[in-house]
Amino acid sequence: MNKSKRRAFLLRALTASSVLLLSGCERLSRSEWFPRVLDSAEKLTQATQRLITPRKAMAQEFTPADLSPQFRSNGTSNPENPQYQALAANNFADYRLQVGGLVARPMSFSLAELRGLPSRTQITRHDCVEGWSAIGKWKGTPLSIVLDQVQPKPEARYVVFYCADPMDAQGTHYYESIDMDDAHHPQTILAYELNDQILPIANGAPIRVRIERQLGYKMAKYITGILVVDSFASIGDGKGGYWEDQGYEWYAGI
Structure with missing residues:
Protein backbone atom coordinates (compact mmCIF):
# COMPACT_ATOMS: atom_id res chain seq x y z
CA MET A 1 0.00 0.00 0.00
CA ASN A 2 1.54 3.36 -1.05
CA LYS A 3 1.69 6.42 1.23
CA SER A 4 -1.31 8.14 -0.35
CA LYS A 5 -3.59 5.11 -0.08
CA ARG A 6 -2.39 4.33 3.44
CA ARG A 7 -3.05 7.92 4.56
CA ALA A 8 -6.56 7.86 3.02
CA PHE A 9 -7.31 4.51 4.67
CA LEU A 10 -6.23 5.74 8.10
CA LEU A 11 -8.27 8.93 7.70
CA ARG A 12 -11.43 7.00 6.75
CA ALA A 13 -10.97 4.65 9.68
CA LEU A 14 -10.41 7.48 12.15
CA THR A 15 -13.32 9.51 10.80
CA ALA A 16 -15.68 6.55 11.07
CA SER A 17 -14.60 5.80 14.61
CA SER A 18 -14.95 9.47 15.56
CA VAL A 19 -18.55 9.56 14.32
CA LEU A 20 -19.42 6.51 16.38
CA LEU A 21 -17.65 7.93 19.41
CA LEU A 22 -19.25 11.36 19.28
CA SER A 23 -22.75 9.94 18.76
CA GLY A 24 -22.70 8.35 22.20
CA CYS A 25 -19.94 10.17 24.03
CA GLU A 26 -22.15 12.04 26.50
CA ARG A 27 -23.58 8.84 27.95
CA LEU A 28 -20.35 6.86 27.73
CA SER A 29 -18.20 9.58 29.27
CA ARG A 30 -20.12 9.14 32.53
CA SER A 31 -19.00 5.53 32.83
CA GLU A 32 -15.89 4.47 34.75
CA TRP A 33 -14.54 2.14 32.09
CA PHE A 34 -14.94 4.17 28.90
CA PRO A 35 -12.20 6.78 29.56
CA ARG A 36 -9.78 3.89 30.06
CA VAL A 37 -10.85 2.43 26.72
CA LEU A 38 -10.24 5.78 25.02
CA ASP A 39 -6.79 6.02 26.57
CA SER A 40 -5.92 2.49 25.43
CA ALA A 41 -7.23 3.19 21.91
CA GLU A 42 -5.13 6.33 21.64
CA LYS A 43 -1.97 4.48 22.67
CA LEU A 44 -2.79 1.78 20.09
CA THR A 45 -3.36 4.42 17.38
CA GLN A 46 -0.04 6.09 18.16
CA ALA A 47 1.85 2.80 18.32
CA THR A 48 0.31 1.64 15.02
CA GLN A 49 1.15 4.95 13.33
CA ARG A 50 4.76 4.74 14.44
CA LEU A 51 4.98 1.12 13.29
CA ILE A 52 3.59 1.94 9.83
CA THR A 53 5.33 5.26 9.25
CA ALA A 88 -6.63 42.78 12.80
CA ALA A 89 -7.83 46.36 12.30
CA ASN A 90 -4.17 47.45 12.21
CA ASN A 91 -3.13 44.62 9.85
CA PHE A 92 -1.42 42.90 12.79
CA ALA A 93 1.34 45.53 12.91
CA ASP A 94 1.32 45.30 16.72
CA TYR A 95 1.17 41.49 16.85
CA ARG A 96 3.73 39.71 19.03
CA LEU A 97 4.15 35.95 19.30
CA GLN A 98 5.22 35.15 22.86
CA VAL A 99 7.42 32.04 23.22
CA GLY A 100 8.37 30.86 26.69
CA GLY A 101 8.12 28.11 29.28
CA LEU A 102 10.95 25.62 29.66
CA VAL A 103 13.36 27.57 27.46
CA ALA A 104 16.70 29.25 28.10
CA ARG A 105 15.79 32.42 26.19
CA PRO A 106 12.10 33.45 26.28
CA MET A 107 11.39 35.67 23.28
CA SER A 108 8.63 37.47 21.43
CA PHE A 109 8.43 37.88 17.66
CA SER A 110 6.62 40.43 15.54
CA LEU A 111 5.03 39.27 12.32
CA ALA A 112 7.80 41.04 10.39
CA GLU A 113 10.45 39.23 12.45
CA LEU A 114 8.82 35.86 11.77
CA ARG A 115 8.71 36.67 8.07
CA GLY A 116 12.41 37.56 8.23
CA LEU A 117 13.38 34.09 9.43
CA PRO A 118 14.11 31.26 6.97
CA SER A 119 10.88 29.96 5.47
CA ARG A 120 9.45 26.80 3.96
CA THR A 121 6.76 26.48 1.28
CA GLN A 122 4.75 23.28 0.94
CA ILE A 123 1.64 22.15 -0.92
CA THR A 124 -0.18 19.66 1.26
CA ARG A 125 -3.59 18.19 1.99
CA HIS A 126 -5.57 19.21 5.05
CA ASP A 127 -7.65 16.31 6.39
CA CYS A 128 -10.46 17.30 8.74
CA VAL A 129 -11.99 14.92 11.29
CA GLU A 130 -15.38 16.03 9.89
CA GLY A 131 -14.54 14.11 6.71
CA TRP A 132 -13.46 16.77 4.19
CA SER A 133 -10.06 17.51 2.69
CA ALA A 134 -8.46 20.40 0.79
CA ILE A 135 -5.07 21.00 -0.78
CA GLY A 136 -3.37 24.34 -0.12
CA LYS A 137 0.00 26.01 -0.58
CA TRP A 138 1.47 27.18 2.71
CA LYS A 139 4.47 29.36 3.50
CA GLY A 140 5.84 29.96 6.95
CA THR A 141 8.67 29.70 9.43
CA PRO A 142 9.63 26.17 10.48
CA LEU A 143 8.79 25.82 14.16
CA SER A 144 12.20 24.20 14.69
CA ILE A 145 13.89 27.49 13.81
CA VAL A 146 11.91 29.37 16.46
CA LEU A 147 12.69 26.65 18.99
CA ASP A 148 16.39 26.83 18.15
CA GLN A 149 16.31 30.52 19.03
CA VAL A 150 14.61 30.06 22.41
CA GLN A 151 16.60 26.91 23.28
CA PRO A 152 14.25 24.41 24.99
CA LYS A 153 15.59 22.91 28.21
CA PRO A 154 16.43 19.17 28.39
CA GLU A 155 13.24 18.36 30.32
CA ALA A 156 11.00 19.90 27.63
CA ARG A 157 8.53 17.36 26.17
CA TYR A 158 5.70 19.31 24.52
CA VAL A 159 4.94 22.54 22.68
CA VAL A 160 1.58 24.16 23.52
CA PHE A 161 -0.11 26.67 21.19
CA TYR A 162 -2.37 29.31 22.75
CA CYS A 163 -4.91 30.99 20.48
CA ALA A 164 -7.08 34.10 20.24
CA ASP A 165 -10.39 32.40 19.50
CA PRO A 166 -12.77 32.04 22.49
CA MET A 167 -14.67 28.77 22.45
CA ASP A 168 -17.46 29.30 25.00
CA ALA A 169 -19.27 31.86 27.12
CA GLN A 170 -16.77 31.31 29.95
CA GLY A 171 -13.96 32.67 27.77
CA THR A 172 -12.10 29.40 27.26
CA HIS A 173 -9.66 29.91 24.40
CA TYR A 174 -8.56 27.30 21.90
CA TYR A 175 -5.27 25.59 22.56
CA GLU A 176 -3.40 22.61 21.17
CA SER A 177 -0.10 20.80 21.63
CA ILE A 178 2.39 18.47 20.00
CA ASP A 179 5.46 16.61 21.19
CA MET A 180 9.04 17.60 20.41
CA ASP A 181 9.31 15.12 17.54
CA ASP A 182 6.45 16.78 15.66
CA ALA A 183 7.68 20.24 16.72
CA HIS A 184 11.00 19.60 14.94
CA HIS A 185 9.47 17.91 11.88
CA PRO A 186 10.50 19.80 8.70
CA GLN A 187 6.86 20.24 7.62
CA THR A 188 5.73 21.75 10.94
CA ILE A 189 5.61 25.46 10.16
CA LEU A 190 4.13 28.65 11.57
CA ALA A 191 2.25 29.63 8.41
CA TYR A 192 1.60 33.24 7.42
CA GLU A 193 0.66 32.72 3.74
CA LEU A 194 -1.92 30.57 1.97
CA ASN A 195 -1.85 30.13 -1.80
CA ASP A 196 0.70 32.97 -2.25
CA GLN A 197 -1.50 35.44 -0.35
CA ILE A 198 -1.34 36.81 3.19
CA LEU A 199 -3.08 34.28 5.41
CA PRO A 200 -6.80 35.21 5.55
CA ILE A 201 -8.50 35.74 8.88
CA ALA A 202 -10.87 32.85 8.16
CA ASN A 203 -7.86 30.53 7.88
CA GLY A 204 -6.07 31.68 11.03
CA ALA A 205 -4.30 35.03 10.49
CA PRO A 206 -1.78 36.18 11.35
CA ILE A 207 -0.20 32.82 12.27
CA ARG A 208 -1.42 29.25 12.31
CA VAL A 209 0.55 26.06 12.73
CA ARG A 210 0.72 23.41 10.04
CA ILE A 211 1.43 19.87 11.28
CA GLU A 212 1.02 17.99 8.05
CA ARG A 213 0.96 14.45 9.43
CA GLN A 214 -1.91 15.09 11.85
CA LEU A 215 -5.61 15.85 11.52
CA GLY A 216 -6.87 19.41 11.13
CA TYR A 217 -7.95 20.07 14.72
CA LYS A 218 -4.29 19.86 15.77
CA MET A 219 -3.39 22.79 13.49
CA ALA A 220 -4.22 25.69 15.79
CA LYS A 221 -5.19 29.06 14.27
CA TYR A 222 -4.85 32.64 15.56
CA ILE A 223 -1.78 31.72 17.61
CA THR A 224 -0.83 34.28 20.27
CA GLY A 225 1.66 32.31 22.34
CA ILE A 226 3.78 29.17 22.47
CA LEU A 227 4.68 27.48 25.75
CA VAL A 228 7.28 24.72 26.06
CA VAL A 229 6.34 22.34 28.89
CA ASP A 230 7.10 18.96 30.41
CA SER A 231 3.47 18.12 31.28
CA PHE A 232 -0.15 19.11 30.54
CA ALA A 233 -1.23 18.61 34.16
CA SER A 234 -1.82 22.31 34.88
CA ILE A 235 -3.20 23.21 31.43
CA GLY A 236 -6.93 22.99 30.76
CA ASP A 237 -8.18 19.56 31.81
CA GLY A 238 -4.72 18.08 31.41
CA LYS A 239 -5.40 16.36 28.06
CA GLY A 240 -3.26 18.60 25.84
CA GLY A 241 -5.87 20.45 23.80
CA TYR A 242 -9.32 22.01 23.74
CA TRP A 243 -10.96 19.16 21.81
CA GLU A 244 -8.94 16.59 23.70
CA ASP A 245 -10.56 17.96 26.86
CA GLN A 246 -13.90 17.11 25.17
CA GLY A 247 -12.87 13.53 24.37
CA TYR A 248 -10.84 13.70 21.15
CA GLU A 249 -7.55 11.86 20.90
CA TRP A 250 -4.40 13.85 21.64
CA TYR A 251 -2.39 11.98 19.00
CA ALA A 252 -4.14 12.47 15.66
CA GLY A 253 -1.49 11.18 13.26
CA ILE A 254 -2.48 10.04 9.77
Missing part, protein backbone atom coordinates in the same frame (compact mmCIF):
# COMPACT_ATOMS: atom_id res chain seq x y z
CA PRO A 54 8.50 6.63 10.89
CA ARG A 55 7.94 9.90 12.78
CA LYS A 56 10.36 11.75 10.49
CA ALA A 57 8.58 10.62 7.30
CA MET A 58 7.24 13.45 5.16
CA ALA A 59 3.58 13.95 4.34
CA GLN A 60 2.78 13.84 0.64
CA GLU A 61 3.32 17.12 -1.17
CA PHE A 62 1.46 18.14 -4.33
CA THR A 63 1.83 20.45 -7.33
CA PRO A 64 0.13 23.80 -8.03
CA ALA A 65 -2.19 21.96 -10.42
CA ASP A 66 -3.60 20.02 -7.45
CA LEU A 67 -4.67 23.07 -5.42
CA SER A 68 -8.30 23.05 -4.29
CA PRO A 69 -10.48 25.82 -5.83
CA GLN A 70 -11.18 27.06 -2.31
CA PHE A 71 -9.56 26.27 1.00
CA ARG A 72 -12.51 26.29 3.37
CA SER A 73 -12.38 27.59 6.92
CA ASN A 74 -12.91 25.17 9.77
CA GLY A 75 -13.88 26.06 13.32
CA THR A 76 -13.73 29.77 14.14
CA SER A 77 -13.66 32.06 11.11
CA ASN A 78 -13.29 35.44 12.88
CA PRO A 79 -12.56 35.41 16.63
CA GLU A 80 -15.00 37.38 18.77
CA ASN A 81 -12.13 38.76 20.81
CA PRO A 82 -11.64 42.55 21.22
CA GLN A 83 -7.86 42.27 21.46
CA TYR A 84 -7.71 40.18 18.31
CA GLN A 85 -10.07 42.50 16.43
CA ALA A 86 -7.87 45.48 17.36
CA LEU A 87 -4.80 43.71 16.00
Whole structure:
Protein backbone atom coordinates (compact mmCIF):
# COMPACT_ATOMS: atom_id res chain seq x y z
CA MET A 1 0.00 0.00 0.00
CA ASN A 2 1.54 3.36 -1.05
CA LYS A 3 1.69 6.42 1.23
CA SER A 4 -1.31 8.14 -0.35
CA LYS A 5 -3.59 5.11 -0.08
CA ARG A 6 -2.39 4.33 3.44
CA ARG A 7 -3.05 7.92 4.56
CA ALA A 8 -6.56 7.86 3.02
CA PHE A 9 -7.31 4.51 4.67
CA LEU A 10 -6.23 5.74 8.10
CA LEU A 11 -8.27 8.93 7.70
CA ARG A 12 -11.43 7.00 6.75
CA ALA A 13 -10.97 4.65 9.68
CA LEU A 14 -10.41 7.48 12.15
CA THR A 15 -13.32 9.51 10.80
CA ALA A 16 -15.68 6.55 11.07
CA SER A 17 -14.60 5.80 14.61
CA SER A 18 -14.95 9.47 15.56
CA VAL A 19 -18.55 9.56 14.32
CA LEU A 20 -19.42 6.51 16.38
CA LEU A 21 -17.65 7.93 19.41
CA LEU A 22 -19.25 11.36 19.28
CA SER A 23 -22.75 9.94 18.76
CA GLY A 24 -22.70 8.35 22.20
CA CYS A 25 -19.94 10.17 24.03
CA GLU A 26 -22.15 12.04 26.50
CA ARG A 27 -23.58 8.84 27.95
CA LEU A 28 -20.35 6.86 27.73
CA SER A 29 -18.20 9.58 29.27
CA ARG A 30 -20.12 9.14 32.53
CA SER A 31 -19.00 5.53 32.83
CA GLU A 32 -15.89 4.47 34.75
CA TRP A 33 -14.54 2.14 32.09
CA PHE A 34 -14.94 4.17 28.90
CA PRO A 35 -12.20 6.78 29.56
CA ARG A 36 -9.78 3.89 30.06
CA VAL A 37 -10.85 2.43 26.72
CA LEU A 38 -10.24 5.78 25.02
CA ASP A 39 -6.79 6.02 26.57
CA SER A 40 -5.92 2.49 25.43
CA ALA A 41 -7.23 3.19 21.91
CA GLU A 42 -5.13 6.33 21.64
CA LYS A 43 -1.97 4.48 22.67
CA LEU A 44 -2.79 1.78 20.09
CA THR A 45 -3.36 4.42 17.38
CA GLN A 46 -0.04 6.09 18.16
CA ALA A 47 1.85 2.80 18.32
CA THR A 48 0.31 1.64 15.02
CA GLN A 49 1.15 4.95 13.33
CA ARG A 50 4.76 4.74 14.44
CA LEU A 51 4.98 1.12 13.29
CA ILE A 52 3.59 1.94 9.83
CA THR A 53 5.33 5.26 9.25
CA PRO A 54 8.50 6.63 10.89
CA ARG A 55 7.94 9.90 12.78
CA LYS A 56 10.36 11.75 10.49
CA ALA A 57 8.58 10.62 7.30
CA MET A 58 7.24 13.45 5.16
CA ALA A 59 3.58 13.95 4.34
CA GLN A 60 2.78 13.84 0.64
CA GLU A 61 3.32 17.12 -1.17
CA PHE A 62 1.46 18.14 -4.33
CA THR A 63 1.83 20.45 -7.33
CA PRO A 64 0.13 23.80 -8.03
CA ALA A 65 -2.19 21.96 -10.42
CA ASP A 66 -3.60 20.02 -7.45
CA LEU A 67 -4.67 23.07 -5.42
CA SER A 68 -8.30 23.05 -4.29
CA PRO A 69 -10.48 25.82 -5.83
CA GLN A 70 -11.18 27.06 -2.31
CA PHE A 71 -9.56 26.27 1.00
CA ARG A 72 -12.51 26.29 3.37
CA SER A 73 -12.38 27.59 6.92
CA ASN A 74 -12.91 25.17 9.77
CA GLY A 75 -13.88 26.06 13.32
CA THR A 76 -13.73 29.77 14.14
CA SER A 77 -13.66 32.06 11.11
CA ASN A 78 -13.29 35.44 12.88
CA PRO A 79 -12.56 35.41 16.63
CA GLU A 80 -15.00 37.38 18.77
CA ASN A 81 -12.13 38.76 20.81
CA PRO A 82 -11.64 42.55 21.22
CA GLN A 83 -7.86 42.27 21.46
CA TYR A 84 -7.71 40.18 18.31
CA GLN A 85 -10.07 42.50 16.43
CA ALA A 86 -7.87 45.48 17.36
CA LEU A 87 -4.80 43.71 16.00
CA ALA A 88 -6.63 42.78 12.80
CA ALA A 89 -7.83 46.36 12.30
CA ASN A 90 -4.17 47.45 12.21
CA ASN A 91 -3.13 44.62 9.85
CA PHE A 92 -1.42 42.90 12.79
CA ALA A 93 1.34 45.53 12.91
CA ASP A 94 1.32 45.30 16.72
CA TYR A 95 1.17 41.49 16.85
CA ARG A 96 3.73 39.71 19.03
CA LEU A 97 4.15 35.95 19.30
CA GLN A 98 5.22 35.15 22.86
CA VAL A 99 7.42 32.04 23.22
CA GLY A 100 8.37 30.86 26.69
CA GLY A 101 8.12 28.11 29.28
CA LEU A 102 10.95 25.62 29.66
CA VAL A 103 13.36 27.57 27.46
CA ALA A 104 16.70 29.25 28.10
CA ARG A 105 15.79 32.42 26.19
CA PRO A 106 12.10 33.45 26.28
CA MET A 107 11.39 35.67 23.28
CA SER A 108 8.63 37.47 21.43
CA PHE A 109 8.43 37.88 17.66
CA SER A 110 6.62 40.43 15.54
CA LEU A 111 5.03 39.27 12.32
CA ALA A 112 7.80 41.04 10.39
CA GLU A 113 10.45 39.23 12.45
CA LEU A 114 8.82 35.86 11.77
CA ARG A 115 8.71 36.67 8.07
CA GLY A 116 12.41 37.56 8.23
CA LEU A 117 13.38 34.09 9.43
CA PRO A 118 14.11 31.26 6.97
CA SER A 119 10.88 29.96 5.47
CA ARG A 120 9.45 26.80 3.96
CA THR A 121 6.76 26.48 1.28
CA GLN A 122 4.75 23.28 0.94
CA ILE A 123 1.64 22.15 -0.92
CA THR A 124 -0.18 19.66 1.26
CA ARG A 125 -3.59 18.19 1.99
CA HIS A 126 -5.57 19.21 5.05
CA ASP A 127 -7.65 16.31 6.39
CA CYS A 128 -10.46 17.30 8.74
CA VAL A 129 -11.99 14.92 11.29
CA GLU A 130 -15.38 16.03 9.89
CA GLY A 131 -14.54 14.11 6.71
CA TRP A 132 -13.46 16.77 4.19
CA SER A 133 -10.06 17.51 2.69
CA ALA A 134 -8.46 20.40 0.79
CA ILE A 135 -5.07 21.00 -0.78
CA GLY A 136 -3.37 24.34 -0.12
CA LYS A 137 0.00 26.01 -0.58
CA TRP A 138 1.47 27.18 2.71
CA LYS A 139 4.47 29.36 3.50
CA GLY A 140 5.84 29.96 6.95
CA THR A 141 8.67 29.70 9.43
CA PRO A 142 9.63 26.17 10.48
CA LEU A 143 8.79 25.82 14.16
CA SER A 144 12.20 24.20 14.69
CA ILE A 145 13.89 27.49 13.81
CA VAL A 146 11.91 29.37 16.46
CA LEU A 147 12.69 26.65 18.99
CA ASP A 148 16.39 26.83 18.15
CA GLN A 149 16.31 30.52 19.03
CA VAL A 150 14.61 30.06 22.41
CA GLN A 151 16.60 26.91 23.28
CA PRO A 152 14.25 24.41 24.99
CA LYS A 153 15.59 22.91 28.21
CA PRO A 154 16.43 19.17 28.39
CA GLU A 155 13.24 18.36 30.32
CA ALA A 156 11.00 19.90 27.63
CA ARG A 157 8.53 17.36 26.17
CA TYR A 158 5.70 19.31 24.52
CA VAL A 159 4.94 22.54 22.68
CA VAL A 160 1.58 24.16 23.52
CA PHE A 161 -0.11 26.67 21.19
CA TYR A 162 -2.37 29.31 22.75
CA CYS A 163 -4.91 30.99 20.48
CA ALA A 164 -7.08 34.10 20.24
CA ASP A 165 -10.39 32.40 19.50
CA PRO A 166 -12.77 32.04 22.49
CA MET A 167 -14.67 28.77 22.45
CA ASP A 168 -17.46 29.30 25.00
CA ALA A 169 -19.27 31.86 27.12
CA GLN A 170 -16.77 31.31 29.95
CA GLY A 171 -13.96 32.67 27.77
CA THR A 172 -12.10 29.40 27.26
CA HIS A 173 -9.66 29.91 24.40
CA TYR A 174 -8.56 27.30 21.90
CA TYR A 175 -5.27 25.59 22.56
CA GLU A 176 -3.40 22.61 21.17
CA SER A 177 -0.10 20.80 21.63
CA ILE A 178 2.39 18.47 20.00
CA ASP A 179 5.46 16.61 21.19
CA MET A 180 9.04 17.60 20.41
CA ASP A 181 9.31 15.12 17.54
CA ASP A 182 6.45 16.78 15.66
CA ALA A 183 7.68 20.24 16.72
CA HIS A 184 11.00 19.60 14.94
CA HIS A 185 9.47 17.91 11.88
CA PRO A 186 10.50 19.80 8.70
CA GLN A 187 6.86 20.24 7.62
CA THR A 188 5.73 21.75 10.94
CA ILE A 189 5.61 25.46 10.16
CA LEU A 190 4.13 28.65 11.57
CA ALA A 191 2.25 29.63 8.41
CA TYR A 192 1.60 33.24 7.42
CA GLU A 193 0.66 32.72 3.74
CA LEU A 194 -1.92 30.57 1.97
CA ASN A 195 -1.85 30.13 -1.80
CA ASP A 196 0.70 32.97 -2.25
CA GLN A 197 -1.50 35.44 -0.35
CA ILE A 198 -1.34 36.81 3.19
CA LEU A 199 -3.08 34.28 5.41
CA PRO A 200 -6.80 35.21 5.55
CA ILE A 201 -8.50 35.74 8.88
CA ALA A 202 -10.87 32.85 8.16
CA ASN A 203 -7.86 30.53 7.88
CA GLY A 204 -6.07 31.68 11.03
CA ALA A 205 -4.30 35.03 10.49
CA PRO A 206 -1.78 36.18 11.35
CA ILE A 207 -0.20 32.82 12.27
CA ARG A 208 -1.42 29.25 12.31
CA VAL A 209 0.55 26.06 12.73
CA ARG A 210 0.72 23.41 10.04
CA ILE A 211 1.43 19.87 11.28
CA GLU A 212 1.02 17.99 8.05
CA ARG A 213 0.96 14.45 9.43
CA GLN A 214 -1.91 15.09 11.85
CA LEU A 215 -5.61 15.85 11.52
CA GLY A 216 -6.87 19.41 11.13
CA TYR A 217 -7.95 20.07 14.72
CA LYS A 218 -4.29 19.86 15.77
CA MET A 219 -3.39 22.79 13.49
CA ALA A 220 -4.22 25.69 15.79
CA LYS A 221 -5.19 29.06 14.27
CA TYR A 222 -4.85 32.64 15.56
CA ILE A 223 -1.78 31.72 17.61
CA THR A 224 -0.83 34.28 20.27
CA GLY A 225 1.66 32.31 22.34
CA ILE A 226 3.78 29.17 22.47
CA LEU A 227 4.68 27.48 25.75
CA VAL A 228 7.28 24.72 26.06
CA VAL A 229 6.34 22.34 28.89
CA ASP A 230 7.10 18.96 30.41
CA SER A 231 3.47 18.12 31.28
CA PHE A 232 -0.15 19.11 30.54
CA ALA A 233 -1.23 18.61 34.16
CA SER A 234 -1.82 22.31 34.88
CA ILE A 235 -3.20 23.21 31.43
CA GLY A 236 -6.93 22.99 30.76
CA ASP A 237 -8.18 19.56 31.81
CA GLY A 238 -4.72 18.08 31.41
CA LYS A 239 -5.40 16.36 28.06
CA GLY A 240 -3.26 18.60 25.84
CA GLY A 241 -5.87 20.45 23.80
CA TYR A 242 -9.32 22.01 23.74
CA TRP A 243 -10.96 19.16 21.81
CA GLU A 244 -8.94 16.59 23.70
CA ASP A 245 -10.56 17.96 26.86
CA GLN A 246 -13.90 17.11 25.17
CA GLY A 247 -12.87 13.53 24.37
CA TYR A 248 -10.84 13.70 21.15
CA GLU A 249 -7.55 11.86 20.90
CA TRP A 250 -4.40 13.85 21.64
CA TYR A 251 -2.39 11.98 19.00
CA ALA A 252 -4.14 12.47 15.66
CA GLY A 253 -1.49 11.18 13.26
CA ILE A 254 -2.48 10.04 9.77
